[in-house]
Amino acid sequence: MAICPQCPDQDESLEEDTMKVYSPLTLEKLARQRLLREEALAISALKDLPNILFPVMFEEAFINGHTKVLTAMIPVWPYPYLSVGMMIKNLNLETLKAVLEGLDILIAQKVHSSRCKLREINWRNGYHDINGICTRSYEDLPGFMTQKQPMQNSPGCGVKKELKLTTQLELIEGRLDESATYLLQWAQQRKDSIHLCCRRLEIQGLTKATVIEIFNFLHADCVQDLELLHLRIEDLAFLNPYLRQMNNLLDLTLSHITDTLSDSEISQLPIFQCLESISVNNVSFIYGNLKGFLRCLKKPLDSLSITDCNLSQSDLDFLPYCRNICELESIKIADISLCYLHLEPLRFFLQRVGHSLQYLELEACGIQDSQINTLLPAISQCFHLRGVSFCNNNFSLLFLKELLHHTAQLSQLEREIYPAPLECYEMGVILSHRLENFCPELLDILRAKRKPKEVTFETTQCSKCGGYYIYDLGSQSCIFQL
Ligand SMILES: [Zn+2]
Ligand SMILES: [Zn+2]
Known part of the structure; x- marks a missing residue:
């Protein structure tokens, strides 16, 4: 816990530059807006x-x-795909109804317009920062996390319907919002011609009747990405049969599950056939049970994130022996106190995954000098690392330098985040000028071996205002951030 010198007059730094830059509308845009003002004209011009x-x-x-x-526009849409991004303005029941009405016209047509190529609509596409409309399937877009496509062989989605409507559903406090409820009912009534495909499902609080109703109609097989939040143990037990049917699940997130589980309850958790990524955040039953929990994997995992949980020594001891995480590409352990644990198992584990690991985050774990020293030989063997973060740990300047001597050998690194050394704090106050003084020398350690790309050194957050100091390679100066 430390406070920053910015605190007394922090309000000034809150002031943001709100100047906006207005670009002139293009002529084409003006013409479109003109046309749309006359809806009938616009429709006949299509x-x-x-x-x-x-x-x-x-x-x-x-x-x-x-x-x-x-x-x-729907019955004459000239592309196979129509993706409607999450961020678009007016994504609401009215626009949904309009699109579905268009689909109804399309379904009712005996002979489709020769122009219409539409096969799939992605409604509310949360995977990308698509702000608007796009004519590609979301799986074809760059950056989609699963380039491998188990869906194509999936029995659930193999159902060849004329049209497919993919979406994501969120059950918040056990309920769907009105658009999702409408969409579900609409699709249910047209189930012979439309496949409603739910790729991403979030269940935050559970109402049994709603879950039963949803899965009466939706194929559990379609779900690739599942997020379970704020659930009780009996909720998990209730969901179990549905989870068992999710044969194409790639990403599983468990968050804020604070009940504990007995050994037998953990062994009841389903085995996922093709899971690639697990994220657990604030889940109590992980403590002492990591082994039992990771039993749910059938094939090696790509990404593991454990945050804001407690881990026991036996959990760490198990890591290097878990067969299903020996090909990890990304591991994140954050907001977990490791300062009283022996980190040798973590070293063995890093040695095991060194051939595949690309991202390593050990953040806010209270790792001390002697502990990072234990990990160093393994870290410098992870030659494929592209990103590392060690922020919010307790390294002295001496051991931070040691760490840098080791990461300097990793030629693939693109992004590195390090903690400000302990010398940047005195009597519970952050001393940013010290950070500013140390950093050029620290960066020279990296520069002696390679050309670093993105490197930052960060102090802990001020316990009063939440701000922190950051020194980065680009600006070569210490900046206060809120
Ligand atoms: Zn402060
Ligand atoms: Zn599907």
């Missing part, structure tokens, strides 16, 4: 609208709530 203008026109109509135009 037949002459070049394909390339469909996405922008759709987006414009979406944002401005021209629902009749949206409906009219």
Whole structure:
């Protein structure tokens, strides 16, 4: 716990530059807006609208709530895909209804317009920062975390329906919002012609009746990404049969599950066939049970994140012996106190995954000098590392330098985050000028071996205002951040 010297007059630093830059509307945009003001005209102009203008026109109509135009565009959509991003303005029941009405016209048509190529709509696409409308399937977009495609062989999605509507559903406090409820009912009534495919499901608090209703209709097989939050043990037990059917699940997140589980309850957890990524955050039953929990894996995991939990020595001892995590590409252990544990098992573990590991985050674990010293030989053997973060640990300047001598040997590193050394704190106050003085020398350790790309040194957060100091390679100066 430390406070920062910024605290007394922190309000000034809160002031943000709110100047906005206005760019002039292009002529094309003006023409589109003009056209859309006359909905009837816009609809009749669709037949002459070049394909390339469909996405922008759709987006414009979406944002401005021209629902009749949206409906009219669906049956003549000239691309196989229509992806509607999460961030788009007006993503609501009205625009959903308009799109579904368009689909209804399409379904009812005996002969489709020769122009219409539509096969799949992605409604609310949460995986990307797509702000608007896009004509590619979300799986084809760069950055989608699963380039491997188990879905294609999946029996659930193999059902060849004319049209597919992919979406993500969130049960918040046990309930779907009104758009999702409407979508589900709509799709249920048209289940012969539409496959409603739920790729991502979030269950935050559970109502049994809603879950039963959802899975009566949805294929559990379609779910690739599942997030379970704020659930009780009996909720997990209730979900178990559904979890067992999720044969294509790639990502599992458990968060804020504070009940403990007995050994037999842990052994009841389902085995996931193709899980690639597990994230557990504030889950009490992990303590002393990591072994039992990781039993749920059938094939080696790519990514493991354990944050804000307690880990026991036996949990750490187990890590190097777990067969299903020996090919990890990413591991994150954060907000877990490791300062009283022996880290040798973690060293063995890093040695085991050194051939595959690309991202290593050990953040806010209270790791001390002697403990990081234990890990150093293993860290410098992880030659494929592209990102490391050790922020919020308790290293002295001497051992921070040691760490840098080891990471300096990792030629693939693109992004590195280190803690400010203990010497940057005195009597519970952050001394940013010291950080500023130390950093050039610290960076020279890396520069002696390679050309570093993104490197930052960060102090802990001020316990009063939450701000912290950061020194980065780019600016070569110490900046206060809130
Ligand atoms: Zn402060
Ligand atoms: Zn599906």
